[in-house]
Amino acid sequence: MIEIPEKIEIANLPTRIEKLERLSDKLGGPSIYIKRDDQTGTEFSGNKIRKLEFSIKEAIDRKCDTIITFGGVQSNHCRAIAAVSAKLGLKSYLILRENNDIKLDGNLFLDKLFGANIEFINCENYENEKTEAADKIKEKLKSRGHKVYTIPSGASNGIGSFGYYKAMQEIIFQEKELGIHFDKIVIAAGSGGTYSGLLLGSKIFNYRGEIIGISVSDSREKFKNKVCEILSESVNYINIPLSFSKDEIDVLDNYVGEGYGLSSREELKFINEFAKLEGIILDPVYTGKAMYGLSCEIAKGKFSDCKNILFINTGGIFGIFPQKYLFDFSN
Structure with a gap:
């Protein structure tokens, strides 16, 4: 084993899986289901907490009392770190990428609420x-007797990826419960x-479906390199040899749009329409871009072979x- x-x-x-009935009907393609990892919690909701369950455990096992991490001003990952650190009595230090218009809103407001220590660095x-x-x-804290554990952006490293290794195991069990298979x-x-955690799980559990990433920032090649690096780290934690190829990684990079964290009018309109259609809120940085991309691809007939x-x-x-002021509710 x-x-x-x-x-x-x-x-x-586990998080629930629901069918998007109205979106599926509207697009007229395969049946689309959604796994509600947005409901993993409230303060630490989203995919980050699955990864942090492993990363923070390693930090605690190493007797660390302080977490340092990185991200954008509105980083979901940094907010999750701040929340979990507060819950567990750890100190958190967030090194955030500063833009020219910092507002104490969204995730940044919650970072402050949870008592995170924040340092801003200019984007350039x-x-x-x-x-x-x-x-x-780290040096300053060490001189004061603290032990620091550093987590990379998104907790995307070898230990963090086991969060979605376990999620793949969860999905396979839910497929059996629902009596369906996801192509x-x-x-x-x-x-x-x-992505790396899902791919690791799919190989170990011999999953027959394909994992597709829709990039919100980087090129296809850069993303593939990232995933391979993370998988190489993950393999060091397990007791069986595994090899990976870039050919196993499938990512679409034509929906990055205006860039990371930047939303086009079409994307914002889609998020608004999706909320009215399914009663589910997507975010402008990640899930909004990805679901918009998936819907466009289905409309083009790309997934016509899928059920x-x-x-x-x-x-x-x-x-x-x-980003609330960017939405147009005039129509």
Whole structure:
């Protein structure tokens, strides 16, 4: 039997799978289902908490009392870190990518509410300076007797990916309960941890469906490289040898739109229409782009050979509030 790392129990699991009846009828293609990972919790809702159950357990096992992590001003991951740290009595330090118009809204407001320590770095210098900033914080804390555990953006590393290894196991069980099989599992593709965990699980459990990522930021090639790096780390934690090929990774990169965290008028209109159609809120950064992309592809006939598709709603509802003024409700 395969052995994987231990985790702490925080998320509300398993998350339900629902059929998107009206969207499926409107598109006239395969039946579309949605897995409600936006309901893994309230304060730490979304896909991040599945990963953090493993990452934080490793931090606690290493006797760490402080977490450092990275992300954008409206990072769902950073908000989840802040919430979980508060719950477990840990300190959190968030190194955030600053833009020119910081509003105390959405996830940033919650970061403050949870008592996170925040350091901003200008967008232009962020990639070059974030590691140095983390090292300075780490040295300062070490001199005060604290032990620090660093988690990368999105908790997308070898240990974090086991969150979606377990999610794949959950999906397979739910397929049996529902009496259906998903030909494709579709997710928003960002930092690679969710995809890598699903792919790891699909290989180990011999899952017959295909995993498709719809990129919200990077090119197809860059995303594939990320996933391979994470999988290489994950394999070091398990007791069986596994090999992976880039050819096993399927990602669409033609729905990045105006860029990471930037929403087009068409995407915002789709999020609004989807909310009115299904009573579910997608976020502008991840799930809105991905579901918009999936719907466009179905309309083009790309998935005409599929009977059932599962879309994983990885959450991010708080990220919609800072963009509320961009929505047009005039029609």
